Amino acid sequence: MAVGLGAMPVMHPVKGFALGIASAGVKKAGRRDLVLMRCAEGSTVAGVFTQNAFCAAPVQLCKQRLGQPVRYLVTNTGNANAATGQPGLEAAQQVCQAVADSLGVALEQVLPFSTGVIGEPLPVGKITAALPAAIADLREDNWALAGEGIMTTDTLPKGASLQFEHEGETYSVTGISKGAGMIRPNMATMLGYVATDAKVAAPVLQALVKQAADLSFNRITIDGDTSTNDSFMLIATGQTGPAIEQAAGGLYQKLQEAVCAVAMQLAQAIVRDGEGATKFVTVQVEQGGNVQECLDVAYAVAHSPLIKTALFASDPNWGRIVAAVGYAGVPGLEQEKVNVFLNDVCIVRDGGRAVSYTEEQGAAVMQQAEILIRIQLGRGDCNETIWTTDLSHEYVRINAEYRT
Amino acid sequence: MAVGLGAMPVMHPVKGFALGIASAGVKKAGRRDLVLMRCAEGSTVAGVFTQNAFCAAPVQLCKQRLGQPVRYLVTNTGNANAATGQPGLEAAQQVCQAVADSLGVALEQVLPFSTGVIGEPLPVGKITAALPAAIADLREDNWALAGEGIMTTDTLPKGASLQFEHEGETYSVTGISKGAGMIRPNMATMLGYVATDAKVAAPVLQALVKQAADLSFNRITIDGDTSTNDSFMLIATGQTGPAIEQAAGGLYQKLQEAVCAVAMQLAQAIVRDGEGATKFVTVQVEQGGNVQECLDVAYAVAHSPLIKTALFASDPNWGRIVAAVGYAGVPGLEQEKVNVFLNDVCIVRDGGRAVSYTEEQGAAVMQQAEILIRIQLGRGDCNETIWTTDLSHEYVRINAEYRT
Numbered sequence: 112m113a114v115g116l117g118a119m120p121v122m123h124p125v126k127g128f129a130l131g132i133a134s135a136g137v138k139k140a141g142r143r144d145l146v147l148m149r150c151a152e153g154s155t156v157a158g159v160f161t162q163n164a165f166c167a168a169p170v171q172l173c174k175q176r177l178g179q180p181v182r183y184l185v186t187n188t189g190n191a192n193a194a195t196g197q198p199g200l201e202a203a204q205q206v207c208q209a210v211a212d213s214l215g216v217a218l219e220q221v222l223p224f225s226t227g228v229i230g231e232p233l234p235v236g237k238i239t240a241a242l243p244a245a246i247a248d249l250r251e252d253n254w255a256l257a258g259e260g261i262m263t264t265d266t267l268p269k270g271a272s273l274q275f276e277h278e279g280e281t282y283s284v285t286g287i288s289k290g291a292g293m294i295r296p297n298m299a300t301m302l303g304y305v306a307t308d309a310k311v312a313a314p315v316l317q318a319l320v321k322q323a324a325d326l327s328f329n330r331i332t333i334d335g336d337t338s339t340n341d342s343f344m345l346i347a348t349g350q351t352g353p354a355i356e357q358a359a360g361g362l363y364q365k366l367q368e369a370v371c372a373v374a375m376q377l378a379q380a381i382v383r384d385g386e387g388a389t390k391f392v393t394v395q396v397e398q399g400g401n402v403q404e405c406l407d408v409a410y411a412v413a414h415s416p417l418i419k420t421a422l423f424a425s426d427p428n429w430g431r432i433v434a435a436v437g438y439a440g441v442p443g444l445e446q447e448k449v450n451v452f453l454n455d456v457c458i459v460r461d462g463g464r465a466v467s468y469t470e471e472q473g474a475a476v477m478q479q480a481e482i483l484i485r486i487q488l489g490r491g492d493c494n495e496t497i498w499t500t501d502l503s504h505e506y507v508r509i510n511a512e513y514r515t
Numbered sequence: 516m517a518v519g520l521g522a523m524p525v526m527h528p529v530k531g532f533a534l535g536i537a538s539a540g541v542k543k544a545g546r547r548d549l550v551l552m553r554c555a556e557g558s559t560v561a562g563v564f565t566q567n568a569f570c571a572a573p574v575q576l577c578k579q580r581l582g583q584p585v586r587y588l589v590t591n592t593g594n595a596n597a598a599t600g601q602p603g604l605e606a607a608q609q610v611c612q613a614v615a616d617s618l619g620v621a622l623e624q625v626l627p628f629s630t631g632v633i634g635e636p637l638p639v640g641k642i643t644a645a646l647p648a649a650i651a652d653l654r655e656d657n658w659a660l661a662g663e664g665i666m667t668t669d670t671l672p673k674g675a676s677l678q679f680e681h682e683g684e685t686y687s688v689t690g691i692s693k694g695a696g697m698i699r700p701n702m703a704t705m706l707g708y709v710a711t712d713a714k715v716a717a718p719v720l721q722a723l724v725k726q727a728a729d730l731s732f733n734r735i736t737i738d739g740d741t742s743t744n745d746s747f748m749l750i751a752t753g754q755t756g757p758a759i760e761q762a763a764g765g766l767y768q769k770l771q772e773a774v775c776a777v778a779m780q781l782a783q784a785i786v787r788d789g790e791g792a793t794k795f796v797t798v799q800v801e802q803g804g805n806v807q808e809c810l811d812v813a814y815a816v817a818h819s820p821l822i823k824t825a826l827f828a829s830d831p832n833w834g835r836i837v838a839a840v841g842y843a844g845v846p847g848l849e850q851e852k853v854n855v856f857l858n859d860v861c862i863v864r865d866g867g868r869a870v871s872y873t874e875e876q877g878a879a880v881m882q883q884a885e886i887l888i889r890i891q892l893g894r895g896d897c898n899e900t901i902w903t904t905d906l907s908h909e910y911v912r913i914n915a916e917y918r919t
């Protein structure tokens with residue numbers, strides 16, 4: 112039911128970054144559920160991770176290792192290795208150790224990632240048994256299959272890829288993401304990987320991954336449930352061009368633009384493929400006094416089950432929108448200064464139904480698969496935008512049946 | 516589909532408090548949708564109201580008038596008179612004026628209440644035309660019908676009634692409530708009225724209504740959507756016993772206990788009749804460092820669509836519970852100190868699956884219609900409890916079809 116999400120685009124290979132896929136049978140036999148990624152020596156790797164206090168074992172290990180030289184990233188689906196305690200940490204270490212031993216690198220040079228059911232023991236043996244196949248499959252032109260290899264309840268793989276030129280060199284920025292439920296990232300989403308062949312100093316790369324996440328993965332929500340495993344990684348293999356030592360200059364600006372654009376496409380792809388989604392909804396809050404109150408209003412609207420079911424029903428029930436604006440907790444909000452638009456149709460003017468508004472206008476917008484809800488608060492000049500989905504019967508069915 | 520909610524209990528009349536019901540045809544012809552309540556002269560009236568910034572016109576008028584002597588409360592369903600701007604305020608005034616003129620009291624002695632669709636103009640003429648019938652119907656033994664008269668998407672009327680004795684006198688505390696969706700009260704719920712024949716000074720009554728709301732209506736949530744019209748009123752007609760001038764003494768304590776018990780029953784009845792509810796769920800957070808973090812965890816669990824759909828499916832998917840505990844924003848939460856119980860079954864011990872736990876134990880609890888989710892944070896000795904429901908196909912159907 113993905114909304115406006117087509118086949119994978121052309122995925123430009125990134126020099127110095129190879130991907131290998133295998134079937135370990137973690138949850139289901141025969142499914143591609145293991146993805147190994149190799150970064151060329153000298154790569155820098157940055158990442159942001161969930162702020163969930165129940166963050167998974169692999170997230171805990173990644174946080175410890177980040178900043179050291181990384182050579183491999185190993186990802187399994189079908190099991191989140193979250194809420195698994197000390198045995199979970201040991202299981203993640205065993206997977207990393209198997210990668211390190213097979214490929215002759217140090218344990219600390221391997222980063223683990225997991226996604227799937229929370230609270231089940233990780234089947235380490237199945238994963239290590241499939242490692243040789245993943246290693247044999249390592250290729251730079253393997254992005255599309257890797258996009259499939261990290262899927263769980265996703266209905267389609269998600270990828271984005273851009274190239275830019277600078278002083279005669281061509282640079283690539285390519286990435287994949289996954290996630291369809293338990294999506295309200297609070298640092299990053301449930302697994303996103305973007306690689307570039309540019310050479311970027313580690314602190315610059317870390318600042319860039321944070322900035323890209325804030326503009327993309329940290330601006331989407333499907334069900335308001337922040338995952339235990341959210342990880343967004345940015346890898347720079349250093350194979351092309353001069354070293355970027357500072358967040359400034361023409362090359363940095365082009366790279367920044369490309370990374371943010373790829374991250375944005377990957378984040379929006381997750382929303383488009385949200386569980387049970389029939390609508391892709393942009394919530395834009397304007398004229399706020401500050402960033403936080405804009406986001407508070409946007410998330411109140413995006414998380415309201417009443418608004419989400421009205422979107423599913425294509426019902427322009429704008430009373431539910433103003434109710435959510437009203438309870439978002441904006442101090443001293445004056446309802447008579449609030450305007451609301453559905454796409455270009457003004458439905459609320461000065462806190463009440465716009466005189467020009469007819470139910471037919473609202474209904475026409477709501478029939479569309481992509482809808483913009485624009486809210487003006489009349490308090491300042493701050494704007495924020497987030498993306499979300501509707502709440503459908505299919506969402507309930509998927510999540511009521513997830514483990515059966 | 517109400518969970519464990521039976522017929523109205525015996526509703527003890529309250530001396531000095533009469534109720535009259537009529538059909539005004541606000542939204543549907545023939546439906547009882549108008550309730551008039553009369554308080555004896557000398558009554559004190561206290562109330563708490565929604566903190567939604569888009570609070571409805573009647574709520575705005577009630578807030579202005581509270582503290583003055585009140586004689587009548589007039590309630591319509593089928594139209595919330597919210598987000599209606601200045602015309603909405605004028606419409607509410609016109610209804611109050613019609614009551615005042617018909618019954619020979621001042622405009623300021625009438626409090627208006629509305630519930631129903633947001634953003635539609637209030638059909639004043641229909642309401643004033645039905646007023647004579649409501650007036651003719653005013654009786655002290657009319658609580659049960661009044662409970663019906665304030666219903667919207669409720670499937671059953673909700674009432675609670677207690678009597679207590681003090682120094683040879685019998686006191687009654689009787690109340691009704693309504694609400695089934697847009698329920699996450701933030702002061703009080705979408706219409707609750709409790710009356711007593713005790714004589715209570717206005718400041719004491721106002722403190723008591725706040726306390727009762729905090730223990731009851733402010734501890735329930737169905738969909739996390741705070742209504743524009745929430746109002747919880749406490750009326751003391753002063754017909755029985757000595758005046759209570761202070762929040763102390765044996766009589767006050769008995770009254771306080773009865774009011775809080777009635778409010779609690781009314782609040783829980785709203786959850787039991789929650790839209791599409793198939794489960795009545797108590798979320799109890801223990802060992803918190805303070806009230807706020809207990810409530811943050813409890814509401815994170817109660818609002819999680821993933822947990823609510825798992826409850827609907829009777830799936831003991833405890834990973835979703837710990838994920839919600841983890842993202843509730845408790846600073847420095849240590850996952851290895853967290854325990855989770857479903858009723859008496861320990862499912863999570865020290866942050867991971869309890870060794871003693873079997874899926875069969877969890878499944879057996881989840882099959883029940885009333886479920887206790889008990890979470891221990893291992894941080895202190897603060898406990899908080901809230902009540903909520905599951906998220907079913909029926910919830911989506913009701914709210915996708917609400918206006919059709």
